[in-house]
Amino acid sequence: xxxxxxxxxxxxxxxxxxxxxxxxxxxxxxxxxxxxxxxxxxxxxxxxxxxxxxxxxxxxxxxxxxxxxxxxxxxxxxxxxxxxxxxxxxxxxxxxxxxxxxxxxxxxxx
Amino acid sequence: xxxxxxxxxxxxxxxxxxxxxxxxxxxxxxxxxxxxxxxxxxxxxxxxxxxxxxxxxxxxxxxxxxxxxxxxxxxxxxxxxxxxxxxxxxxxxxxxxxxxxxxxxxxxxx
Numbered sequence: 001x002x003x004x005x006x007x008x009x010x011x012x013x014x015x016x017x018x019x020x021x022x023x024x025x026x027x028x029x030x031x032x033x034x035x036x037x038x039x040x041x042x043x044x045x046x047x048x049x050x051x052x053x054x055x056x057x058x059x060x061x062x063x064x065x066x067x068x069x070x071x072x073x074x075x076x077x078x079x080x081x082x083x084x085x086x087x088x089x090x091x092x093x094x095x096x097x098x099x100x101x102x103x104x105x106x107x108x109x110x
Numbered sequence: 111x112x113x114x115x116x117x118x119x120x121x122x123x124x125x126x127x128x129x130x131x132x133x134x135x136x137x138x139x140x141x142x143x144x145x146x147x148x149x150x151x152x153x154x155x156x157x158x159x160x161x162x163x164x165x166x167x168x169x170x171x172x173x174x175x176x177x178x179x180x181x182x183x184x185x186x187x188x189x190x191x192x193x194x195x196x197x198x199x200x201x202x203x204x205x206x207x208x209x210x211x212x213x214x215x216x217x218x219x220x
Contacts, residue, residue: 004153009151035210040119040212041212042114042197042210042211042212042213043154043197043199043210045207045208048206048207050206056206058207059207090153090154092153097141097142097144097159097201097208098144098156098159099144099146099154099156099208100156101153101154101155102153103151103152103153104151104152104153
């Protein structure tokens with residue numbers, strides 16, 4: 001079974017901290033994505049990557065960056081966490097447009 | 111602008127009471143329409159892909175249909191374990207991004 005693993009289920013960070021969210025997939029998929037999910041807004045794309053060391057901005061990249069040094073790992077970085085980045089963060093990988101999601105990281109910034 | 115709108119936001123059913131969820135979409139050219147199920151505290155799980163108007167897919171008590179402007183997820187004789195949020199998403203021709211709707215929260219009472 002295809003698996004996408006996010007390193008933390010819950011995180012609490014302070015305003016201004018640098019935050020790393022890690023995602024690993026075991027399917028050898030080329031495409032990986034980071035979304036945030038907020039009530040009433042659905043899933044919004046932050047960044048995606050279609051190859052190692054390649055990255056593209058999604059719809060809401062401000063305040064975020066990403067790193068993809070290896071095919072299986074895609075990291076989301078909050079450069080200086082703010083309270084409006086409190087959200088559920090979902091990582092996904094895809095093959096033929098069918099997404100496999102991780103279980104999500106619920107991040108609270110205080 | 112490509113857009114996905116789901117209705118209703120929430121739906122409460124009695125066990126055995128069949129109903130439908132709606133997904134309206136606006137996209138320049140449809141590459142695929144996707145349905146996902148999301149349980150609380152988990153990432154979305156893939157259900158169906160539909161590619162062209164008139165196409166139908168079935169899985170247990172769920173049946174997805176597609177027209178040129180909308181998709182329906184029909185739930186026949188639902189059970190409490192069908193309670194979840196159902197997400198609709200589209201991908202446009204020539205595009206790389208998948209656009210998600212905000213979801214319909216389904217509650218099925220025994």
